[in-house]
């Protein structure tokens with residue numbers, strides 16, 4: 001069966017108390033047999049340690065294939081090289097290469113004086129480091145054949161409001177990332193299938209051939225959607241907020257939100273999307289309800305095994 005890919009975004013727990021809940025979520029999501037899970041890298045690299053701990057534990061204790069997000073913010077080329085080497089040494093083979101946003105106390109993006117300027121430079125660095133490792137060691141070269149390095153990048157259906165970029169500029173940036181060696185892209189949130197399909201059409205026209213996976217947020221929580229709007233500049237349609245606002249109670253709102261997200265998923269899949277990447281916000285119920293509604297849950301409602309939940313990362 002030609003099942004669309006399913007993947008989830010997670011972030012490292014903000015404090016040790018949040019870890020058990022996250023691991024319960026991870027177990028629930030694992031039962032959906034996702035193709036990969038991606039782990040965010042906090043603004044200005046603030047979660048460097050916890051991102052690494054979570055990725056390492058996902059590799060060691062689950063069947064999941066983790067993708068480590070990386071950004072260029074406030075980091076020299078030498079520091080990024082060390083971070084990448086640490087991940088590679090631990091067996092991480094997949095990265096999401098991002099430029100990142102400036103820290104909140106900084107108005108505009110400024111690269112580190114010895115740092116990288118764009119995500120495409122980070123893609124290039126990842127490819128170069130992998131090549132060097134393979135050239136230095138026949139074992140690494142062999143490993144690379146069995147598990148090739150995979151590099152994802154970001155794409156923006158409406159243009160990146162956070163950088164003031166138009167869609168045309170972001171398509172040019174996406175093409176540069178592809179030329180630097182990106183394997184596929186994951187989009188920022190959006191609320192209309194046409195936004196995603198329009199981006200794909202424009203990207204293909206410009207020569208982008210890599211798969212572009214739509215990033216989908218389950219639209220069950222208006223407060224979260226408005227927070228995402230504040231952070232990303234992606235407007236939540238008034239019709240969606242009205243739909244959720246007219247709910248009789250929380251359960252009704254959840255159902256309405258899931259229905260809207262299922263429609264969006266069906267719209268992008270009907271338009272040719274290769275799969276969906278779900279922004280989980282470290283919660284599994286809405287993500288799994290969405291997959292179930294779209295018939296993509298892979299039997300997630302009957303978990304096959306459980307791992308002990310511990311409080312460490």
Ligand SMILES: Cc1cc2nc3c(=O)[nH]c(=O)nc-3n(C[C@H](O)[C@H](O)[C@H](O)COP(=O)(O)OP(=O)(O)OC[C@H]3O[C@@H](n4cnc5c(N)ncnc54)[C@H](O)[C@@H]3O)c2cc1C
Pocket residue numbers: 039040041042043044069070071096097098099100101117118119120153154155160162163164165169170172173174176186187188189215
């Ligand atoms: C799926 C996804 C996951 C994310 N995860 C994280 C995360 O974990 N941590 C985090 O801090 N942030 C994350 N972000 C946010 C992201 O870092 C910001 O949106 C950032 O502002 C842009 O990053 P980029 O990788 O697209 O940068 P770039 O592609 O480098 O683009 C940055 C700016 O430069 C312009 N530009 C670059 N190259 C070119 C070119 N050749 N031609 C024309 N214009 C160009 C772009 O148009 C854009 O305006 C994520 C975003 C997405 C969509």
